[in-house]
């Protein structure tokens with residue numbers, strides 16, 4: 001789940017305003033191991049194979065591939081993908097947060113590909129709206145992780161149009177899908193009235209405007225699938241849930257703190273009910289009586305074959 005942080009507070013505790021799309025490096029660093037563990041490896045292999053098949057006599061595999069990472073944050077998606085893809089890679093990192101972009105460059109410049117080829121980095125401090133217009137030139141693969149719940153359906157339509165025009169494939173990881181469950185020690189899902197009520201309120205909160213209209217929240221993966229399908233893309237999807245137990249307590253604690261802040265905003269008149277639910281669920285996690293699953297989806301989509309491009 002994307003969890004914006006206030007630039008003013010910028011804390012790990014999720015003490016967030018949730019009013020914009022700014023994120024702390026601490027939060028992105030904290031979630032990175034869970035993200036990498038959750039991602040579907042098969043879709044990454046499929047993207048690697050697609051990039052390899054895209055090689056033609058005029059454009060052999062040794063030619064570098066251009067990959068664009070939208071909303072790159074501090075570079076987690078690149079750290080996952082670059083060492084799993086073959087060939088020389090030119091990565092264009094796009095984010096509206098200059099500080100995160102600088103972190104990404106610093107922490108990714110020593111990466112190499114699966115076959116030890118160099119990785120070239122280019123960073124663009126720009127909005128995603130600018131990216132749809134000018135950021136995807138020459139792209140073979142457009143990628144993003146943990147991004148789309150923040151954006152609008154119109155953003156996805158604009159992105160899908162641009163990708164179709166450029167004939168590039170897309171690999172979008174970790175879009176929240178709204179499937180959140182606590183489980184007891186036997187693995188049975190808990191779904192009390194309070195769970196139902198709080199999770200529904202959280203989902204509503206996710207749709208708040210992040211700057212360009214109501215955000216897609218948990219509807220993001222559906223919008224992505226439909227937009228690319230309508231443009232003739234071949235779609236593959238997989239689930240990529242976080243499964244948070246005792247080994248990921250700090251992440252779970254931080255996530256729940258963010259949820260509590262969001263619920264205080266969403267249900268200002270019910271703050272003591274929110275605090276009670278938060279306290280009970282947090283205690284269950286800390287005492288090792290509960291685990292938490294947060295659902296995501298990964299999507300890999302390839303364009304229809306074209307005279308100049310790769311097979312779908």
Ligand SMILES: C[S@@+](CC[C@H](N)C(=O)[O-])C[C@H]1O[C@@H](n2cnc3c(N)ncnc32)[C@H](O)[C@@H]1O
Nearest residue numbers: 002021071072073076095096097127128145146
């Ligand atoms: C949840 S973070 C994910 C970061 C990274 N992809 C990861 O997986 O760690 C979302 C990122 O998108 C960026 N972002 C959100 N809205 C944006 C916009 N409209 N234009 C440019 N970047 C945006 C944020 O600055 C942030 O770095």
